[in-house]
Amino acid sequence: MKKLENKVAIVTGAGSGIGKATALLFSKExxxxxxxxxxxxxxKQVTDEILNSGGTAIFVKADTSKAEDHQKLVEETIKAFGKLDIAVNNAxxxxxxxxxxxxxxxxxxKVIDINLTGVFYGVKYQAPEMLKNGSGSIVNIASILGQVGFEKSAAYVAAKHGVVGLTKTTAWEYAKEKVRVNAxxxxxxYTGLVNEESMGKEALQYLETKHAFGRLGESEEVANLILFLASDDASFITGSYYPVDGGYLAV
Structure with missing residues (x-):
C-alpha cells in the first residue's frame, strides 16, 4: 500500500523547488x-504534471502572507476533497x-510576513480541520538557519528560528488530539535561486565546501523526509526539528 493512500494534502510554495518535489512525491504515494x-x-504546471501521471490534484493560488488566502486554501481543499489530512507549509x-x-x-x-506569520496562518486554519478527522500531520519548512545564524540575513534567520519555536509549541497544543506538527x-x-548561474561558480563551490558531502542537497532529498513525517510511519513523532543539511551543522 502506498504511504499516503486516501490522504488529502496541502503543499504551499509547490510551484518549484522543495514544494514541487514534495507535491509530486505525495501524489506518487x-x-x-x-x-x-x-x-x-x-x-498549474505542477498540477498538470500530477494529473498527466494519473494522480489527483487541484491548484489554488494563494499568497501565504495573507490570512484570508490561507483560509480560502483550506476551504477549497474541503470543498474539493471533503477533508484535510496533511499540510506542508513550505512557501x-x-x-x-x-x-x-x-x-x-x-x-x-516582508520576510517575517511570509516566512513566519505565513506558517502561523497555515497552522491556524489547518489544525481545526484535522481535528475533525481525529488526526493529522503538519510539516513546517524551517531551515538550518532556524538553528544557527548567518551574516546579512537577520530577517530570514529570525523567521526560521520562529518557525521552529512555533512548531514545538503547536505540537504540544495538539498532541492529545493526534495532530502532529514537525519541522x-x-x-x-540546489534550486532556481541557488545554482551556478544565479550565484557564480566560485561562490557556489565555496558553499559546497561547507557541507560534509562536498555538495548541496537536491529538493527530492528533502521531500523524502517530509514524506516520512507526513505519513503514519512517523506516528510517534511530534514537536521535532530535523535538519537535512549534508553535514553542514556537524562541525
Whole structure:
C-alpha cells in the first residue's frame, strides 16, 4: 500500500523547488494534492504534471502572507476533497541581504510576513480541520538557519528560528488530539535561486565546501523526509526539528 493512500494534502510554495518535489512525491504515494503557489503558471504546471501521471490534484493560488488566502486554501481543499489530512507549509523567500542596521523596514517585514506569520496562518486554519478527522500531520519548512545564524540575513534567520519555536509549541497544543506538527530544516539546496548561474561558480563551490558531502542537497532529498513525517510511519513523532543539511551543522 502506498504511504499516503486516501490522504488529502496541502503543499504551499509547490510551484518549484522543495514544494514541487514534495507535491509530486505525495501524489506518487497516493495522496490527493492541493498544489498552492503565488505563481499561478508554475503552480498549474505542477498540477498538470500530477494529473498527466494519473494522480489527483487541484491548484489554488494563494499568497501565504495573507490570512484570508490561507483560509480560502483550506476551504477549497474541503470543498474539493471533503477533508484535510496533511499540510506542508513550505512557501518562503530569501529576502533582503544586508546587515541589520542597513536593512529596510519593508524588507524585514516582508520576510517575517511570509516566512513566519505565513506558517502561523497555515497552522491556524489547518489544525481545526484535522481535528475533525481525529488526526493529522503538519510539516513546517524551517531551515538550518532556524538553528544557527548567518551574516546579512537577520530577517530570514529570525523567521526560521520562529518557525521552529512555533512548531514545538503547536505540537504540544495538539498532541492529545493526534495532530502532529514537525519541522524540517533544509540546508543549502540546489534550486532556481541557488545554482551556478544565479550565484557564480566560485561562490557556489565555496558553499559546497561547507557541507560534509562536498555538495548541496537536491529538493527530492528533502521531500523524502517530509514524506516520512507526513505519513503514519512517523506516528510517534511530534514537536521535532530535523535538519537535512549534508553535514553542514556537524562541525
Amino acid at each position: 497516493g495522496a490527493k494534492v492541493v498544489v498552492s503557489d503565488i505563481n499561478e503558471e508554475h503552480g 518562503g523567500i530569501g529576502g533582503e541581504i544586508n546587515k541589520a542596521g542597513d536593512m529596510s523596514l519593508e524588507g524585514w517585514q 524540517v530544516g533544509p540546508g543549502f539546496i
